[in-house]
Amino acid sequence: MSQPWMLETPAPSADQRIPYGSDTHQFGDLRLPRGPGPHPVVVVVHGGFWRARYDLEHVGHLCADLTQRGYATWSLEYRRVGHPGGGWTGTFEDVSLGTDFLRTLAAKHPLDLARVVTLGHSAGGHLALWLAGRGRLKPGQPLYTAKPFIPRGAVSLAGVVDLERAFALHLGSGIVESFLGGTPEQVPERYTLASPAALLPLGVKQVLVHGAEDTTVPLTLSTEYHARATKLGDSVRLVGLPGAEHFDVIDPRAKEWPRVVEAVASLL
Secondary structure, eight states: OOOOHHHHSOOOOOSEEEESSSSTTOEEEEEOOSSSOOEEEEEEEOOSTTBTTOOSGGGHHHHHHHHHTTOEEEEEOOOOBTBTTTTTTHHHHHHHHHHHTHHHHTTTSOEEEEEEEEEEETHHHHHHHHHHHGGGOOTTSTTOOSSOOOOSEEEEESOOOOHHHHHHTTGGGTHHHHHHTSOTTTOHHHHHHHOHHHHOOOSSEEEEEEETTOSSSOTHHHHHHHHHHHHTTOOEEEEEETTOOTTGGGOTTSTTHHHHHHHHHHHO
16 A cells, blocks of 8 residues: 555645644644634644554644535644653643643634544554543542633544553554553553543544544544443434545545545534
8 A cells, every 4th residue: 555645745834833742843833714703623642552653743734624614623742652751641631731732722812612532543543532522530549630621522533542452452563552652451541531432421522534444543442432322312413425535534545535425514
């Protein structure tokens, strides 16, 4: 399979790159649509199996497309496996801080905080759903935030939505063990607090978009998650895409892209 063009082509520049914390990797790219607003917001979390070598550049294409359609996009960078503090717990702390920073951004920019969705691809899909569900964490637990910003909905694009299953399937050459610092037997609490599947029901509307031919993150992760979430009372929609592969869901030129746009619109 050839490299998807998004990974090789520089994305259109963001309107502003804004730090949300003091670490090098704690920043986001903000893109604003034309018009006075206030604009609905898509918080975008990039994938790359939580590894340092994959950054937010490639999702800039997706962000630019959504912004042209009238959505403000806030694309988060964050510490990843290979960075000091990345993985458990820094990756989670960063995306939490970056999402909560919307309240600060809205003081200066025309953002509609009543209409916010999180959207992520692959490992970012895991984080997008986790951000929607972190309000379920209790005081005293790791990763707990007193007043987390809870989005109106969450979109997972080929997401690693179940970390125990991802560990069992040895996805990303066994990255989940590195990401959480151990196996489910060694650090069970981390899997319980970090995996969207373990936090169900999230209490937030979700759409799972997943290609049937995805060999990087198999569709079964989303189908199993969907069944469990629905049984537990969450409003979750599964959009399976026949013939689609792992990167098709973040390609604004792909025939599948309108399904992603529709998923975002349906939550707002």
